[in-house]
Amino acid sequence: MAVAPSVPPEPVSQAVRGRQRRQREEELLVWPDLVFVEFISAVVFTISMLILSVMVNSILLDQANPNLTPNPSKAPWYFLNLQELLLHMHPALAGVIVPTIALIALGAIPYYDNSNEGQGEWFATARSKALTVVGAVVGSVGSLLLILFDASKHVQIYESLTGSVWPAQLNFLRSLRAIQTEIAWPDSWTKVPLGSKVLRTDLIGLPTIDLNVNLPGVLVEQIIPTSTMIGLPILLSIVAWRARLARSRRDHMILMFSGFIAVYVTLTIVGTFFRGAGQNLVPYSIFIDAEH
Amino acid sequence: MATTEQPERRALGDRLYDVAFHNRVWRSVFRSGYPNTPRNQMLVVATNVFLHLHPTRIHRTHVKITHTFCLGGLSFFLFLGLTISGVLLMFYYVPSIDRAYTDILALENNVRFGLLMRNMHRWMAHGMVLTVLMHMMRVFYTGAYKPPREFNWVVGVVLLVLTLLLSFTGYLLPWDQLAIWAITVGTNMVGSAPILGEPNRFVLVGGFQVGQSALIRFYTLHVIGLPLLAAVFMTVHFWRIRRDGGLARPL
Numbered sequence: 001m002a003v004a005p006s007v008p009p010e011p012v013s014q015a016v017r018g019r020q021r022r023q024r025e026e027e028l029l030v031w032p033d034l035v036f037v038e039f040i041s042a043v044v045f046t047i048s049m050l051i052l053s054v055m056v057n058s059i060l061l062d063q064a065n066p067n068l069t070p071n072p073s074k075a076p077w078y079f080l081n082l083q084e085l086l087l088h089m090h091p092a093l094a095g096v097i098v099p100t101i102a103l104i105a106l107g108a109i110p111y112y113d114n115s116n117e118g119q120g121e122w123f124a125t126a127r128s129k130a131l132t133v134v135g136a137v138v139g140s141v142g143s144l145l146l147i148l149f150d151a152s153k154h155v156q157i158y159e160s161l162t163g164s165v166w167p168a169q170l171n172f173l174r175s176l177r178a179i180q181t182e183i184a185w186p187d188s189w190t191k192v193p194l195g196s197k198v199l200r201t202d203l204i205g206l207p208t209i210d211l212n213v214n215l216p217g218v219l220v221e222q223i224i225p226t227s228t229m230i231g232l233p234i235l236l237s238i239v240a241w242r243a244r245l246a247r248s249r250r251d252h253m254i255l256m257f258s259g260f261i262a263v264y265v266t267l268t269i270v271g272t273f274f275r276g277a278g279q280n281l282v283p284y285s286i287f288i289d290a291e292h
Numbered sequence: 293m294a295t296t297e298q299p300e301r302r303a304l305g306d307r308l309y310d311v312a313f314h315n316r317v318w319r320s321v322f323r324s325g326y327p328n329t330p331r332n333q334m335l336v337v338a339t340n341v342f343l344h345l346h347p348t349r350i351h352r353t354h355v356k357i358t359h360t361f362c363l364g365g366l367s368f369f370l371f372l373g374l375t376i377s378g379v380l381l382m383f384y385y386v387p388s389i390d391r392a393y394t395d396i397l398a399l400e401n402n403v404r405f406g407l408l409m410r411n412m413h414r415w416m417a418h419g420m421v422l423t424v425l426m427h428m429m430r431v432f433y434t435g436a437y438k439p440p441r442e443f444n445w446v447v448g449v450v451l452l453v454l455t456l457l458l459s460f461t462g463y464l465l466p467w468d469q470l471a472i473w474a475i476t477v478g479t480n481m482v483g484s485a486p487i488l489g490e491p492n493r494f495v496l497v498g499g500f501q502v503g504q505s506a507l508i509r510f511y512t513l514h515v516i517g518l519p520l521l522a523a524v525f526m527t528v529h530f531w532r533i534r535r536d537g538g539l540a541r542p543l
Contacts, residue, residue, distance in 0.1 A: 027349040031333040034350055035343065041362040042369050049373070049419065053411035060400070063393040064472035066501055073473040075481070076463050078421050078456055082481060095481030096489060107449040109432070110442035119435040120540035122359070132433070206487070250435070257432055286470075 059286065071277045080271030081264050087279055088150050088176060089225035098229065102260070113253040127245055128254050134245065135258025138236055140266045146228070147270055150175050151281040176224060180216040189215045233259060345530055347538055354539045363427035368526065370420040377413040378515065385465070387511035389504045392467035417459050424455045436540035444532040447525055454522045461514035464507060475510070476502050
């Protein structure tokens, strides 16, 4: 009988064998060490959900009435950040373009930051904690300041501090919209005819659009918000890079992601608790509405 | 003369244990007893249909609560809890604008544990949005999206969107003032997109305003369409965790 040629074992160095043994020693069995953790966490979570559900009832207002618009009308809380954006810029930008780009950018993170740096541990790289704090503070404070500016809070502060009225020649700095309304833009700027040849909507069976572009409107609703949303993060990245705080791609990603989360949370909180009737910047609770 | 050692009479507890667990019925369900050796413990994880999502061994640091805070697992657990409470709610709910609101009132007032079931479903839904968002943050700050796990991060972003859509479609179903106007605001945002926005909004709502067509569309998406889609993406998500070598480790 022919003996199958024996394959000599791959030579394994002492160091590799040692590392393999160490890795084995670092490992635990999933049963019981993980399965029981999962089980206990599921039980704890079920009980806490049960207690919450016994103690707090979910809201049920009056029956839906399409003819009675409540003031304010609000989207579910996780979309209130977008509704908050809606107050400051063109609806297409706030409601569709920004969330779409944000999601694509979120999905693209690993394709941009594809190093192995800082993997598998919380805040594993040298400056990651500092970057997280800087991103979170700049994101939340920055978006809060922009909201306060657009609500003309700086005017109120100036007037209460100095006791005089906001100077009329600075009226265009009352809010973002004031740039459009408080400056005497010439007609040649506010009505720029583009005709029906620019957007060929007739090609896809939609009515033709005679475009009259209002340049100050475009400036206020699109150009300024877009350049703010793109420019400020880039500025933050550049400053962090010049300050030698952000050096690698992972560093910049931590900065941007922390800033994004902070802006998301800030806008959600403002939209949920500080937008009342007419979307004015006042404390607001949905539970007050639910009581009557 | 040497005496042969007689087997001791067995204690009552042992005999009851035998009756309960060493009979044909129990053995037909669980082929082996409690896995008390490492070999059997690995076997039970590898061969049990519910446990085989796990590897048989796991690194010490990944068992620590503070490494993952169980957030991904809790999101999945909430999905299961929402499925169960959602099925119970479906028994009492008819997606018609004439009945939906009164069905919810009847559920709260006349059905035993009806209010509790509705509360559970609502708080778990809010909880799932939160745990999914926090899971994303956990994965980011532990750098667990890096190669070879890039694509699983993308699947995770899709699951985040599906979670938000599941919650959003469920928001309309109680058919109260909160529901209809939240969905009106939300779908108007879709409608504001250039050129394709309005047709998309029309398809989503099934008309010019949120009414019966919107309710049945949102209901169908909420109870079958989106959960199935989410289940598919979850399967891929969990499978890829194993394929990509488990939880991320420092290199």
